[in-house]
Amino acid sequence: MITIGNIKIDPSYLYYNEYVWLSVEDENEVLIGLTDFGQQQLKDIINIDVASTSQRIATGKPLATIESISREYVLKSPVSCVVLEVNEDVVENPELLNEKPFSSWLVRVEAYDPDELDKLMDSDLMADQIADLVEITEEKDDLDDDFEFENEMDSEDEYYDEYEEFEEFDDEF
Numbered sequence: 001m002i003t004i005g006n007i008k009i010d011p012s013y014l015y016y017n018e019y020v021w022l023s024v025e026d027e028n029e030v031l032i033g034l035t036d037f038g039q040q041q042l043k044d045i046i047n048i049d050v051a052s053t054s055q056r057i058a059t060g061k062p063l064a065t066i067e068s069i070s071r072e073y074v075l076k077s078p079v080s081c082v083v084l085e086v087n088e089d090v091v092e093n094p095e096l097l098n099e100k101p102f103s104s105w106l107v108r109v110e111a112y113d114p115d116e117l118d119k120l121m122d123s124d125l126m127a128d129q130i131a132d133l134v135e136i137t138e139e140k141d142d143l144d145d146d147f148e149f150e151n152e153m154d155s156e157d158e159y160y161d162e163y164e165e166f167e168e169f170d171d172e173f
Contacts, residue, residue: 002127005134008036010102011123016078031105039101042068045094050106055083064106079116081109
């Protein structure tokens with residue numbers, strides 16, 4: 001397992017983007033799931049809608065929608081495929097994606113063109129991409145820490161003098 005900060009990357013998987021992992025089970029059979037980075041970004045996952053069994057999905061088309069308390073993520077298919085199986089345990093217990101992102105696959109699919117798998121990222125490329133994202137986040141946090149807020153409105157400003165009449169109005173209630 002590769003670890004960058006608190007994000008884990010499984011070296012035996014392929015990656016479509018920071019959110020989607022693939023585990024090649026057989027020449028054409030692939031498990032697809034949500035990465036550790038993805039589940040950390042989404043936070044508390046509360047609902048999953050997945051394409052149905054036997055549904056055909058083109059590369060880049062929606063395969064699943066993952067809803068968390070804070071937002072919704074549309075997981076797009078990394079390969080053209082037909083859905084062979086939906087992991088009902090994960091659909092019924094979406095929190096499993098937060099608890100065990102690498103063992104909680106969403107769908108098992110049959111890839112139409114195994115050559116499409118060659119276009120995906122390996123774990124090293126994924127690690128580089130995550131490292132860049134983590135670095136950007138850390139730099140942003142450092143900038144936020146260095147930012148000093150200046151309050152331009154203190155009690156001696158003309159701003160308050162212009163609106164003194166509101167104080168009288170508030171006193172009537």
